[in-house]
Every structure is written in C-alpha cells, then in structure tokens.
Amino acid sequence: MLIPVILSGGAGTRLWPVSREGYPKPFMKLSDGESLLLKTYRRAAIAAGKAAENAEILTVTNRDYYFMSKDELALAKVDHASAFLLEPAGRNTAPAVALAAHCVAAKHGRDALMLVLSADHLVQDQDRFVQAVEAAVSLAQQGHLATFGIVPATPETGFGYIEAGETLGCGKRVRRFVEKPKLEKAREYLEAGNFYWNSGMFCFKAGTILDEMSRHAPDVTRTIQACWEAMSHDSAMLEIPSEAFSQVPDISIDYAVMERSDKVAVVPADFGWSDIGSWLAVRELSTPDADNNRAIGDAIFVDSHNTYVHGQDRVVAAVGVDNLMIIDTPDALLVAHPDKAQDVKKVVARLKTQGHESYKLHRTVTRPWGSYTVLEEGTRFKIKRIEVKPGASLSLQMHHHRSEHWIVVSGMAKVVNGDRELFVSTNESTYIPAGHKHRLENPGVLDLVMIEVQSGEYLGEDDIVRFQDIYGRA
Known part of the structure; x- marks a missing residue:
C-alpha cells in the first residue's frame, strides 16, 4: 500500500505579496485558477494508483491552515480515509516525516510505503512522474x-x-x-552528468524511515515519540500538543537522515518539476510575446521588453521598461529586477519587523466559514465585505472596543444579537453594540454576502472574545 504524505508549510516569503503568512504558497493560484496544493492532491492520488475518491492522503500542515487545506482536498474530490496532522508551529521536515511515519505504521503497518511530497511543487508531466514513483516504490520495497x-x-x-x-x-x-x-561548481556538476537537483520528495517504508531516524537522529525520535504518545488518535484531525512539540529539534529530513544513511537511493527523473521558489519560476510558467514580455492578469506593454506583470484586480501598464517584474495586489505592489528575485524575502522580514500587517494578511482573508475583504479603513472606522458559505456560522463572540452595522447584500442572515435572535434579509440591516454577544449564520443554500461597518476606538482583529465556535477556536 502506498500512502501519499503531503508536507504543506512555509510562508513562501520570496513570492510576496501574493504568498503571505496567512495565505502561503501552497494556496497560491496559478494562471489556470488552481492552487499548487490542489494540483499536488490530484497528482498524489494518481501516483498512488487510485481514483481521487478512493485515495487516502495524509496532510501535515499548520493548525491555522487546516480549513483551507480541507477545502482544497474537497476540490480535488479526495476524501476517502484522508487525515490531517496539525502542527502548532513549524519544526522543519524531519519531525513532520517522523510523525507521518508513526501515523502510517499505526494504521497500515511498518511495511506500508510513504510517498512524501511537498505541497508547493509543480509537476508538468504526470505520466513521467508516475513512472518515477513506480521506480521509487521498487527501491523502497527493497x-x-x-x-x-x-x-x-x-x-x-x-x-x-x-x-x-x-x-x-x-x-x-x-x-x-x-x-x-556557486555557479562555477554548478557548471561542473552539469558537465559531470551524475549530479541531480535535490527535489525534496521521497518514498520509503514507514518502518525503514523510523529505524533510520532512530539510528541517525535519536533526539528527533525521542521527542516525536513523546508527541505521538501525548496525542489523541481517534479522529482524522490529529492535533500535535504544543508543549511536547516545542521540545522537538528543528531539523530537515535531509540533515537528520538522508545525508547520513547508507540506504539512500536516487531515481533520476525529468517530469517538468519546479519548486516555484521565486517569481522567476512563476514567470516561466506563462508564454512570452514577441518582446519577451509575459503577463498574468490584465496588462498592457508599450515599448517594453523582458518584463513580467502579475496583476489581479486592475490593469497594469508597463511603458518603456526593460527586464522588470511587477507584482500587483490590492494592498501591495512589488517592482523588482529579476536578478534580485531571491531578495524579496528581505521585504517580508522588514515588514514583519515594522509590524506591518501586509507581511501576514491580504485585504481578503479566508476563514473556515468563508472570507472577508477590507474595503476601506480610517480613524475609528473599517468597512468589510463578508461572505459566509451556506450552512456556515461565525463564532458566538463579543467585542470590547467596537460596534458593528451589518447590511445584507444578498442571501439571508440568521443573527444572534444579545438576547435576540432574528433573520435579516437582503437590503435589511442590524446594529451590534459594543459588548453585545452576537453570532452570524447563513441558514440558506446560497452564499450570504453582507457589508459590515465597524466603528470604535480600536478595530484590530484581536478584539474578539469567542464563547462558542464550531471550528474549535473558542
């Protein structure tokens, strides 16, 4: 049995401003509208020799990304016996692989095979990928x-x-x-013919990797064993205890095991692989025009050459420029020289140091119940567009410092406002005073869309006291 294990973590700071801490690279949509994670789920199911609806996939991700990951899994039509290992914080790939191996071994035995894939890689030739997986399976079985x-x-x-x-x-x-x-050494590797790029994808028996981890990384083995014993194993959502996980070494699977073991084999592969590690890699996914300009979104090039535009909500015009990358989002604009693509992460580091929210969140923020978009904000006010999925509900909550007006644009809202419960229809509104317990629910079968106007002395997202929440955030 082959169980795909998807490692889905990391903020993808070199792909800012599209990839952010609250919406990282695996969820980034490519030009076809599909995310890297969705493509990985589909690829994993095929590689396991299963129809999507019969595949079993284990995803290791951060607790904050659980609901977004589950939505992508649903889009891939993969839901058969799939599970999630939820990390309270990132500790690199060795702990993630070790815990995944415990899961697979406990459910299917130590001889069960694991296909470890990264959620943010792109593979363009599915048939060759499957052939490479078959070769890796043969080696892993030995x-x-x-x-x-x-x-x-x-x-x-x-x-x-x-x-x-x-x-x-x-x-x-x-x-x-x-x-x-360095470049000179890389040229030597290319000429030698027996050097390959390290893709960071693996295949092995659960028991084999656990044994090699014990042999070469005993600290990881000991602390992961403590995590495993402290966990509850009675659901498909396996949460790793924060206190136990904080004791686990932060180390990659390469450093912990692969570089030390004498059991490592490599399958040479050529299946159109990219780790989408920077905007240079994203740029190469689009077709150039006669002047070697490329674009995603609505772009106009006038007397411009070798320029890449990645736009979203508005037209971007490039006039008389050469060899630039222009990445436009509703709240942040990146203009960079391609030679400095790796330095985009320095922008994120500086924004984080300054406490600027754009390192973490977009104007549109995904939540388990739907999403909200900040339309405008200023002194003592903020205006949001809120979209709630059918049957979904926000938490029963209260704000100390702000009041809210809710205006329904489309759909029907079921509202708890203090001691009252009421239905608010399209073109109707309600007012939530500061200090009132309240809840918003969509009882219908269509999306609920509403405008929220906040007013008060403090409008931060941390001014939320949750009393009840169906998503476990209370």
Whole structure:
C-alpha cells in the first residue's frame, strides 16, 4: 500500500505579496485558477494508483491552515480515509516525516510505503512522474530510502544537488548530498552528468524511515515519540500538543537522515518539476510575446521588453521598461529586477519587523466559514465585505472596543444579537453594540454576502472574545 504524505508549510516569503503568512504558497493560484496544493492532491492520488475518491492522503500542515487545506482536498474530490496532522508551529521536515511515519505504521503497518511530497511543487508531466514513483516504490520495497533527483537543465545555484553512484535496481546509489553551489561548481556538476537537483520528495517504508531516524537522529525520535504518545488518535484531525512539540529539534529530513544513511537511493527523473521558489519560476510558467514580455492578469506593454506583470484586480501598464517584474495586489505592489528575485524575502522580514500587517494578511482573508475583504479603513472606522458559505456560522463572540452595522447584500442572515435572535434579509440591516454577544449564520443554500461597518476606538482583529465556535477556536 502506498500512502501519499503531503508536507504543506512555509510562508513562501520570496513570492510576496501574493504568498503571505496567512495565505502561503501552497494556496497560491496559478494562471489556470488552481492552487499548487490542489494540483499536488490530484497528482498524489494518481501516483498512488487510485481514483481521487478512493485515495487516502495524509496532510501535515499548520493548525491555522487546516480549513483551507480541507477545502482544497474537497476540490480535488479526495476524501476517502484522508487525515490531517496539525502542527502548532513549524519544526522543519524531519519531525513532520517522523510523525507521518508513526501515523502510517499505526494504521497500515511498518511495511506500508510513504510517498512524501511537498505541497508547493509543480509537476508538468504526470505520466513521467508516475513512472518515477513506480521506480521509487521498487527501491523502497527493497528497504531503500528513495529520493527523486531532477535531471538538471541548467547550472542552477538555487538548488541542492545529489551525486549518484552505481546503478541500484531502478535507480542509483547516492554518494553524497551537496549544498547549493556557486555557479562555477554548478557548471561542473552539469558537465559531470551524475549530479541531480535535490527535489525534496521521497518514498520509503514507514518502518525503514523510523529505524533510520532512530539510528541517525535519536533526539528527533525521542521527542516525536513523546508527541505521538501525548496525542489523541481517534479522529482524522490529529492535533500535535504544543508543549511536547516545542521540545522537538528543528531539523530537515535531509540533515537528520538522508545525508547520513547508507540506504539512500536516487531515481533520476525529468517530469517538468519546479519548486516555484521565486517569481522567476512563476514567470516561466506563462508564454512570452514577441518582446519577451509575459503577463498574468490584465496588462498592457508599450515599448517594453523582458518584463513580467502579475496583476489581479486592475490593469497594469508597463511603458518603456526593460527586464522588470511587477507584482500587483490590492494592498501591495512589488517592482523588482529579476536578478534580485531571491531578495524579496528581505521585504517580508522588514515588514514583519515594522509590524506591518501586509507581511501576514491580504485585504481578503479566508476563514473556515468563508472570507472577508477590507474595503476601506480610517480613524475609528473599517468597512468589510463578508461572505459566509451556506450552512456556515461565525463564532458566538463579543467585542470590547467596537460596534458593528451589518447590511445584507444578498442571501439571508440568521443573527444572534444579545438576547435576540432574528433573520435579516437582503437590503435589511442590524446594529451590534459594543459588548453585545452576537453570532452570524447563513441558514440558506446560497452564499450570504453582507457589508459590515465597524466603528470604535480600536478595530484590530484581536478584539474578539469567542464563547462558542464550531471550528474549535473558542
């Protein structure tokens, strides 16, 4: 049995302002409107040899991304026996893989195979990917830790490399892992012919990786065992205890095991892989015009060359510019030289230091019940567009510092306002004074859309006291 394990974490800071801490890279929509995570779910189901509705997938992600991940899983039509391992904080890939191995072994036995995939990678040739997985499965069944080495097309300096040795069944024995090289060294690797990009994808038996983890990373093994024993295992939503998880070393699976084990094999692969690590990678996904300009969204190029525009809500015009990347979102604009694409993360670091909210949230923020969009804000007021899914409900809550006016634009709202319960129809409104317990619910079968006008001395999102919540946030 092959169980896909999807590692879905990381803020994707080099893809700011589209990728943010509250809406990271796996959820980023590509030009076809699908997220990287959705594509990964579909790819994983096919690789496991299952129809989507019969696939079993284990997702390891942050607790804050559970509901968004579950929505993407539903879009992929994968819901059969799938489960989520929810981390209270990021601790790198070794702890995530170790806990996933415990889950798989407990449910299917130590000989069950794991296919470990990253949620934010893109694979363009599905058939070749499946062939590579079949080769990796063959190696894993023989007790090897199989990794996928991407045949390099260029002397890339942004990836780690794997040096391959003698042939080993359907793959090759790994001689060593190499850190990201300088350009001259990368050219040597390309010419040598036995170096591959390290994709960070793996296949092995649950028991094999647990044994190798115990052998090479005993601190990870000990602390993860404590986490596993402290967890409740009676649902598909497996929450990792914060206190126990805080004791786990922050280390990657490469450093913890793969670079130390003598059981590692590599499957050379060429299936159109990209880790979408920067705007340069995103740019290459779109078709250039005669002047080598590329665009996602509504863009106009006048006397411009080698320029990439990524727009969302408005037209972007580039006049007389050359070799630029322009990334436009409703609340943030990035203009960068392609040679500095890796430095976008420095912008995020500075925004975080300054406490600027745009490092974390978009104007539109996804919630388990739907979403809200900040339309305008100023001194003592904020205006939001709120959309609530059919059958969904916000928490029973209260605000100390603000009052709210709710105006229903479409749909029907069921409202708890203090001691009253009422229905508010389209073109009707209600007023929630500060200090009143209240709840908003959509009892209908269509989306509820409303405008919320907040007023008060403090309008921060942390001015929420939750009393009841169907999503476990109270």
